[in-house]
Amino acid sequence: MEKLRFFATTVIGLEDVASREVESLIGVKTEQDVGRIAFHGNLEDVYLLNLKASTINKVFIELYGSTFQSLNDIYRLAKSLDYTWILDAQQTFAIRSERVGVHNFTSMDVSRVVGQAVIDSFANATGKRLKVNLDEPDVEIYCLVRNSDFIMGVNTTGASLHKRGYRVYSHPAALKPTIASAMLRIGDWTPANSLIDPMCGGATIPIEAALEASGIPPNHLRKDFAFLRLKICNQETFEKIRAEALAQQKLESACKICAMEKFAKHVQGGIENAKKAGVHETISFKIGDATKPQDYPEAQFDFIVVNPPYGLRANPKEGVRKLYESFLKALKTKLPEATLVIITAASKRFKEAAENTGITIIKDRKIWHGELLANIFTCKI
The missing domain is CATH 3.30.2130.30 (VC0802-like)
Structure with a gap:
């Protein structure tokens, strides 16, 4: 053809x-x-x-x-x-x-x-x-x-590929896996770099990083691709390509990935999601408050990739700015020289917090996060 x-x-x-x-x-x-x-x-x-x-x-x-x-x-x-x-x-x-x-x-x-x-x-x-x-x-x-x-x-796909199939626990403010994966690429993260998400929710960002580090196809759980119903589809060829893709995954990954979260129920939910994705052994999970330096692991990390609260539902705008400032201060104390990649729809509040804490914004891009216009910022701590 x-x-x-x-x-x-x-x-x-x-x-x-x-x-x-x-x-x-x-x-x-x-x-x-x-x-x-x-x-x-x-x-x-x-x-x-x-x-x-x-x-x-x-x-x-x-x-x-x-x-x-x-x-x-x-x-x-x-x-x-x-x-x-x-x-x-x-x-x-x-x-x-x-x-x-x-x-x-x-x-x-x-x-x-x-x-x-x-x-x-x-x-x-x-x-x-x-x-x-x-x-x-x-x-x-x-x-x-x-x-x-x-x-x-x-x-040829069916339902959108952002529906990976591993989300058995759904965080109320979950990030689409496609956006999480894009954030890793925007920040130039690679599996050679260590990474922490200190507000991990259901652990979407750490899971996407772990899939990449482990060589696991992100859509490996999908069984119902629409192309399988097209008369031009060759299922034998597809199964061969699938087998080759799955064979490329690494039995062990040396990549250091940490998922930290303030609330125990979200940590447990993130663990369940990671198990479903097949990467729970690649991620270390920890209960901790992202605004408190003492709660972070002892180890240093090259990248912080995070989807924090935006303050659109519960927190007043000033509360969100203060949250961002406390978070950035904790990063300056605990993870100096790291690269931060953060998505927020409260972009003005984040810019104010970055200026107030001496954080340099290197890159800034706008995307549509569902119905929200959000910014992905790349910063140097």
Whole structure:
């Protein structure tokens, strides 16, 4: 089969991080757009990315990508495509649409006309009518309308890859694993460096670091990849790639990773998550208050990577600034010369705290953390 064009979605603000990861994993050139990257490759690349990529959400086979003028245009363009190489007549499908910009139609209208276009195109080619299943389709086709751009793709992933499968304990302010992994990359952390997360919650950041250090594919627990239901999928090839990826994991890791947390129930939850991920022996867990130097381990750490409270629900803004100041003072006392990578939606309060404690902000980037606009700061303690 000739090279296919793909696009992968990611968190808005992390496109460059995802690009570098994809380029490193499969050796291709990527193009960046808002919340997604595009590239050419083959089906083996799809299998590998879905298993091993840690900063992307979904991988799609691109069916169409260009401009349009009207809803009728979208129907005509979608109807002109061939779907027989993706779908069998007995399979069901669904259209999932997103719309950004000002239009005289909704995303539901897009799904309706594209769904009809797929049915009509397939019927013209085969004489058979496809069935729609909106709840559990065999094949999911994604449509994005952004201003005058129209993109269609086949979902090869299924549910987003940020759902790693190891979160048996859910912290109330949990960080997406894709963002946690990106933070490690933004800070230039490698398994050769020691790391502590002193406000670890459910231990997402330490787990992502431990997966990297252990060579364990971050999505190794996933059983239901959507590409397994595509008629072009070769399950034997996928199982071979999966076995090769799993064989690369290290039996022991020398990387020093510590997860510290003030509340015992979160520590226990983090341990359970690490066990599910298969990395509990790589992480040391500790009960401790991140604002108290005496609570930290005796050892020094090269990196502090952390997702602290933002103060959006319970704590007043001044309380958050004071928390950040106490935390930064503890780091200056206990971990001088370390690199801090921190994410917060209370960016103004963190900048004030950094200035008040003499912490230098080296890098600052904005990302969308769910519905929140957050900043990832890299600092020198």
